[in-house]
Amino acid sequence: MLRSCTAGLRSLWALRGRREGAARLSADLQPARRLFSTEKAVHKDWALPNPSWSKDLKLLFDQFMKKCEDGSWERLPSCKHTCTYKSEDFKTYFLDPQLVEGEGLSQAQLFTRGFEDGLGFEYVIFNNNDEKRTVCLFQGGPYLQGIPGFLHGGAIATMIDVAFGSCAAISGGAVMTANLNINFKRPVPLCSVVVIHSQLDKLEGRKLFVSCNVRSVDEKTLYSEATGLFIKLDPKKSST
Numbered sequence: 001m002l003r004s005c006t007a008g009l010r011s012l013w014a015l016r017g018r019r020e021g022a023a024r025l026s027a028d029l030q031p032a033r034r035l036f037s038t039e040k041a042v043h044k045d046w047a048l049p050n051p052s053w054s055k056d057l058k059l060l061f062d063q064f065m066k067k068c069e070d071g072s073w074e075r076l077p078s079c080k081h082t083c084t085y086k087s088e089d090f091k092t093y094f095l096d097p098q099l100v101e102g103e104g105l106s107q108a109q110l111f112t113r114g115f116e117d118g119l120g121f122e123y124v125i126f127n128n129n130d131e132k133r134t135v136c137l138f139q140g141g142p143y144l145q146g147i148p149g150f151l152h153g154g155a156i157a158t159m160i161d162v163a164f165g166s167c168a169a170i171s172g173g174a175v176m177t178a179n180l181n182i183n184f185k186r187p188v189p190l191c192s193v194v195v196i197h198s199q200l201d202k203l204e205g206r207k208l209f210v211s212c213n214v215r216s217v218d219e220k221t222l223y224s225e226a227t228g229l230f231i232k233l234d235p236k237k238s239s240t
């Protein structure tokens with residue numbers, strides 16, 4: 001597996017130059033635009049296949065895109081740089097956009113999208129609004145190694161947080177993670193694909209309780225289980 005990772009790396013570096021090519025603007029941003037849309041110019045959508053995606057990831061992606069056809073599922077687009085969220089709640093809570101764009105923070109980008117294609121987090125999230133659940137297809141690249149040959153636990157936690165965040169945001173709008181509990185049951189092989197099934201279990205005032213499991217593509221291996229608490233931001237409060 002490590003050998004195939006190295007070979008993959010070589011081809012990934014070869015692909016680097018192509019990366020900033022024409023933006024893969026999706027024709028199917030769908031209703032998720034409500035939460036994730038941008039007011040600024042054009043943001044590339046990273047939740048789409050690129051040449052680093054394995055056969056497993058592409059296959060699963062295609063299966064879920066099929067499920068999107070009847071509208072029961074939607075693919076959530078994902079941008080790398082600051083999205084201008086439509087929710088007014090974000091504006092009261094987060095830093096002044098002028099500060100964010102100022103010196104030092106001008107390079108800010110979403111943690112999970114800060115790697116070259118295939119080296120870090122490759123993922124796409126699908127949402128089923130009626131069932132209040134999401135499915136995240138995740139391929140963890142070679143820069144996410146912990147124990148040799150396996151994904152770092154922090155990388156798994158990060159991906160779970162993102163999957164949870166999306167699941168909670170669909171119902172809660174502007175949310176933040178208050179609590180994450182993860183049971184790591186089996187190590188995840190580096191460069192493999194896992195499926196994170198998240199669901200909203202309970203909504204209690206501003207509190208959104210979510211849970212997930214992380215499984216292999218064939219569903220035979222349960223890698224992790226987690227629960228999370230997300231809090232819908234109070235527009236009357238600020239973060240400082």
Ligand SMILES: CCCCCCCCCCCC(=O)SCCNC(=O)CCNC(=O)[C@H](O)C(C)(C)COP(=O)(O)OP(=O)(O)OC[C@H]1O[C@@H](n2cnc3c(N)ncnc32)[C@H](O)[C@@H]1OP(=O)(O)O
Binds near residue numbers: 163165
């Ligand atoms: C579209 C985007 C897509 C996004 C797609 C990408 C997703 C990226 C996901 C990354 C997400 C992050 O990294 S977020 C970054 C990591 N998280 C943080 O930095 C959060 C830091 N914490 C905070 O800022 C704050 O504590 C908040 C916002 C979480 C909550 O503060 P608050 O708004 O003042 O709320 P507060 O009154 O304290 O609490 C409200 C209720 O929740 C309960 N509560 C609060 N915290 C906890 C807790 N840890 N455990 C149990 N219960 C808690 C309180 O008891 C209360 O219950 P009751 O009295 O009402 O019963």
